[in-house]
Amino acid sequence: MAEGTAEAPLENGGGGDSGAGALERGVAPIKRQYLTTKEQFHQFLEAKGQEKPCRETELDIRGKLYLAPLTTCGNLPFRRICKRFGADVTCGEMAVCTNLLQGQMSEWALLKRHQCEDIFGVQLEGAFPDTMTKCAELLSRTVEVDFVDINVGCPIDLVYKKGGGCALMNRSTKFQQIVRGMNQVLDVPLTVKIRTGVQERVNLAHRLLPELRDWGVALVTLHGRSREQRYTKLADWQYIEECVQAASPMPLFGNGDILSFEDANRAMQTGVAGIMIARGALLKPWLFTEIKEQRHWDISSSERLDILRDFTNYGLEHWGSDTQGVEKTRRFLLEWLSFLCRYVPVGLLERLPQRINERPPYYLGRDYLETLMASQKAADWIRISEMLLGPVPPNFAFLPKHKANAYK
Numbered sequence: 001m002a003e004g005t006a007e008a009p010l011e012n013g014g015g016g017d018s019g020a021g022a023l024e025r026g027v028a029p030i031k032r033q034y035l036t037t038k039e040q041f042h043q044f045l046e047a048k049g050q051e052k053p054c055r056e057t058e059l060d061i062r063g064k065l066y067l068a069p070l071t072t073c074g075n076l077p078f079r080r081i082c083k084r085f086g087a088d089v090t091c092g093e094m095a096v097c098t099n100l101l102q103g104q105m106s107e108w109a110l111l112k113r114h115q116c117e118d119i120f121g122v123q124l125e126g127a128f129p130d131t132m133t134k135c136a137e138l139l140s141r142t143v144e145v146d147f148v149d150i151n152v153g154c155p156i157d158l159v160y161k162k163g164g165g166c167a168l169m170n171r172s173t174k175f176q177q178i179v180r181g182m183n184q185v186l187d188v189p190l191t192v193k194i195r196t197g198v199q200e201r202v203n204l205a206h207r208l209l210p211e212l213r214d215w216g217v218a219l220v221t222l223h224g225r226s227r228e229q230r231y232t233k234l235a236d237w238q239y240i241e242e243c244v245q246a247a248s249p250m251p252l253f254g255n256g257d258i259l260s261f262e263d264a265n266r267a268m269q270t271g272v273a274g275i276m277i278a279r280g281a282l283l284k285p286w287l288f289t290e291i292k293e294q295r296h297w298d299i300s301s302s303e304r305l306d307i308l309r310d311f312t313n314y315g316l317e318h319w320g321s322d323t324q325g326v327e328k329t330r331r332f333l334l335e336w337l338s339f340l341c342r343y344v345p346v347g348l349l350e351r352l353p354q355r356i357n358e359r360p361p362y363y364l365g366r367d368y369l370e371t372l373m374a375s376q377k378a379a380d381w382i383r384i385s386e387m388l389l390g391p392v393p394p395n396f397a398f399l400p401k402h403k404a405n406a407y408k
Contacts, residue, residue, distance in 0.1 A: 059147050059189040059218045061119060061274060062251060064088035065288050066221070068278035069123040069149065069193075072335050072401050076114050077314035081307060082281055086288035089119045094151050097126035097135035111143050121147035121191065125154060127163035129174060133181035140186050147218070149191045150178065155227040166195055166227040169204050172211070179215040189218035193255075193276075196239055200228040203239060206246040213250040220247060221276050224256040234357060241270035259283060260353035264291045279356060282339035296353060298346040301370035305387070308333065312388045327393070330385050337381040338400035341374060 036044070066089040067082045068074070079090045092110050099107035113120045122145050126132040136148060152175070154165030161167075168175045183190050192212055197204035205222055212220055222243055224235030235256025244252050251273035258264050259280040267275050280287050285307065290297050315329030344360045346352065365371040372380055378398050386392060 057189055057216070057218060059191060059251075061089050061219070064119070064274050065291060066253060066274060066276040067091070067281055067288075068221075068255060068276045069093055069151075070278060070282065073282055073332070073339065075332055076112055076318050077311050077329075077332070078285075078336065080114055080116060080314050081311055082285050082288060083114075083116045084310075085286045086292050087277075087281070089121075090117045091120065091149060092122040094123045094125050094154065097124050097131050100124075100135050100138065101131060111139075111145075113144065119146050121145050121149050123149040123151050123193070125151040125159060125164050126178070127167070127171075127174070129177035129181045132178045133185060136182040137185040140188070145188060147189045147191050148182065148186055149193055149221075150182070152192055152194045153223050155195070160227070166198055169194060169198055169208060172208070176211070176215055179212065179217060183216045190216065191219045191221070192217050193221045193223065195223050196226050196236060198227045200226050202226075205239075206243050209243055209247040209250070209252070213247060217250065219251045219253065219273070221253040221255055223276075224254065237267060237270055240267075240272065244271040257356045259287065259356040260296070261291045261294050262353055263356075279339065282336065283343045283356070284340075296346045301345075301365065301367055301373060304340075304373060305369060305384075308337075308384065309388055311336070326389055330389050330392070331398070333385050333388070334378070334381050334398050335400055335402070337384060338378075338402060341376050341381070344374075345370060 065087055067079060067087040069091040070078075071094055074091075074093045079087070083090065092112070095107050095110045100111075111122045122139065122143065124132065124135060124139075126135065132150075139145070139148060150168075151165055152168045154160070156165070159165040159167075163171060163174070168178070179190065179192070194205055194208065203226075209220060222240055224237055224240050225233065237254065237256070240252075240254045240256075253274045253276050254267050254270060254272040255276035255278060257280075258267060258275060258277050263280075264275055277287060284290075284299075286297055286299060312329055312333060315332060316325055319325040319328040342360060344354050344363075345365065347366065348363060360374065363371075363374060365374055372384065375381070378400070382392055382396070382398060
């Protein structure tokens with residue numbers, strides 16, 4: 001064949017050599033209903049190539065231990081610590097959808113996933129269907145996650161007064177539009193975290209759950225407290241048990257006051273699909289191991305210091321090892337230490353287990369480090385940080401964001 005010329009394609013019905021011994025060519029006998037033209041064949045493939053992949057609508061995490069999305073403390077280095085101790089499901093810190101849409105890098109950083117996080121979601125907060133839907137569409141194109149969660153539990157005034165967080169429980173039309181809008185553009189399951197209600201004695205969750213199921217939510221987590229209660233009373237697991245029936249067959253996870261394997265066992269007896277752990281993980285991240293191994297772990301002060309050392313190494317890896325990165329790691333370490341000081345070592349307790357609402361009295365530990373770790377003073381938390389990150393800069397001061405832990 002001469003250079004620069006192409007062999008003519010075979011058309012239906014033949015062509016080709018007609019000399020003796022030539023291969024006889026025909027058309028494969030395909031049934032008439034499957035036949036098409038060349039143009040339609042290529043148009044079909046092109047159209048299908050532009051379609052979104054089939055959307056995952058179910059999230060199968062029944063029986064798994066879910067680390068709650070924790071503002072400030074639920075950062076990537078902390079989640080790595082919890083994964084190591086047996087957390088199955090992790091979720092990024094609450095991200096504000098308007099901040100993401102404005103391209104704020106600090107907000108986008110909250111969505112970063114570590115490779116050890118094998119079942120990982122992100123949590124969005126917003127009050128309006130248009131911005132939440134736009135944000136969900138943006139996420140589906142830019143981040144690799146297994147689910148997206150809507151925050152309908154945040155109790156803080158700044159969020160509530162704008163109609164977001166807990167306020168959505170009283171704005172069912174907007175809430176429905178947000179859920180349906182996000183569901184249309186996401187290709188991963190949509191989940192929701194809610195409280196029992198807004199006011200202390202006015203439970204709303206049992207009425208909302210069947211609606212959330214009908215709107216297409218894959219899974220709901222219920223924190224057993226209202227907005228008004230905050231942490232003044234224990235979580236209402238009896239009400240969570242009632243809500244399991246209201247949500248069925250949609251899976252319902254329960255959240256509130258789990259600090260031991262006994263607490264976790266009691267929670268699972270309510271019929272929930274699984275448990276979410278929040279403050280319990282901040283007080284003792286090895287709680288996940290205790291639940292899985294059904295034991296109390298009398299962890300030593302040196303083992304606890306090793307955990308903090310790993311956290312600082314993860315922090316320097318994540319935020320950088322320059323001066324700015326060191327101080328950012330220190331700030332997040334100090335925030336976490338404001339919770340860790342509330343843990344009482346197993347070997348010092350007269351009665352097991354410690355309960356989450358029991359504030360520790362002053363006590364002397366079995367060594368200096370165990371005693372130092374029990375201090376409720378920010379100056380002692382700073383001293384622990386200096387063991388791991390060196391001296392603090394001149395005029396350094398620290399006040400925890402969670403004021404509940406700033407008691408003297």
